[in-house]
Amino acid sequence: xxxxxxxxxQQSSRVDRTFQFYKDFRAADLQDDVNLLVEKFNAKADExxxxxxxxxxAGLTELEKALLQDAKANAALSRVVVFxxxxxxxxxxxxxDADATVALLxxxxxxxxxxxxxxxxxxxxxxxxxxxxxxxxNGLTAPSKSWPWLPWSARSTN
Amino acid sequence: MHSLGRCILQLCVGAALLAAxxxxxxxxxAQDAPKPNTTQQNSGTQQxxxxxxxxxxxxKAILVDPCKAKNPPSYCGKH
Numbered sequence: 001x002x003x004x005x006x007x008x009x010q011q012s013s014r015v016d017r018t019f020q021f022y023k024d025f026r027a028a029d030l031q032d033d034v035n036l037l038v039e040k041f042n043a044k045a046d047e048x049x050x051x052x053x054x055x056x057x058a059g060l061t062e063l064e065k066a067l068l069q070d071a072k073a074n075a076a077l078s079r080v081v082v083f084x085x086x087x088x089x090x091x092x093x094x095x096x097d098a099d100a101t102v103a104l105l106x107x108x109x110x111x112x113x114x115x116x117x118x119x120x121x122x123x124x125x126x127x128x129x130x131x132x133x134x135x136x137x138n139g140l141t142a143p144s145k146s147w148p149w150l151p152w153s154a155r156s157t158n
Numbered sequence: 159m160h161s162l163g164r165c166i167l168q169l170c171v172g173a174a175l176l177a178a179x180x181x182x183x184x185x186x187x188a189q190d191a192p193k194p195n196t197t198q199q200n201s202g203t204q205q206x207x208x209x210x211x212x213x214x215x216x217x218k219a220i221l222v223d224p225c226k227a228k229n230p231p232s233y234c235g236k237h
């Protein structure tokens with residue numbers, strides 16, 4: 001009984017912590033940042049299609065770099081990446097709930113990885129966690145069907 | 159017959175002991191949940207209407223998604 005109560009409380013706090021991140025995401029207007037970045041990327045949809053058709057990953061990286069020459073876009077991406085650098089380790093170490101993260105915060109992470117993943121990778125440095133969180137959240141899978149009180153039985157984030 | 163009755167009794171007591179904390183936890187969680195504020199606040203000052211329209215705040219979709227391409231770039235599978 002005590003074990004059940006303990007596990008329930010643990011699970012509840014994981015969900016609460018994730019929801020707090022979601023509230024921070026909304027409060028900081030990060031959705032506006034994501035929208036700005038997506039709009040800029042969409043404006044170059046034709047070029048993106050050409051790079052993809054030619055499997056030109058380097059070209060795609062250069063395009064992303066060019067888009068981020070705009071200070072406003074660069075600042076927006078920095079805010080989003082830094083935000084996910086807090087969420088990623090939280091969920092990777094089972095301090096946040098993975099299913100709640102998928103439900104509330106994965107979509108935007110997916111968009112940022114799709115549109116600016118190459119640039120984020122190019123900015124990463126060895127031994128630095130910068131930019132890893134957005135990939136952790138992007139790599140989460142759909143809600144698990146496992147027993148929610150046992151997060152170690154749920155899934156791997158890798 | 160006597161032992162069968164005792165066995166059933168033990169099962170019922172066991173099930174009740176397991177179910178009680180679950181119900182208690184669910185009830186406690188429901189009580190902890192914040193109640194929606196249905197009352198209108200009359201603070202005297204009117205809030206300025208937001209300049210944001212729905213189309214501005216709604217999430218935008220990516221037109222050409224590199225990670226959904228036939229040969230997605232390597233970073234799409236990065237964890």
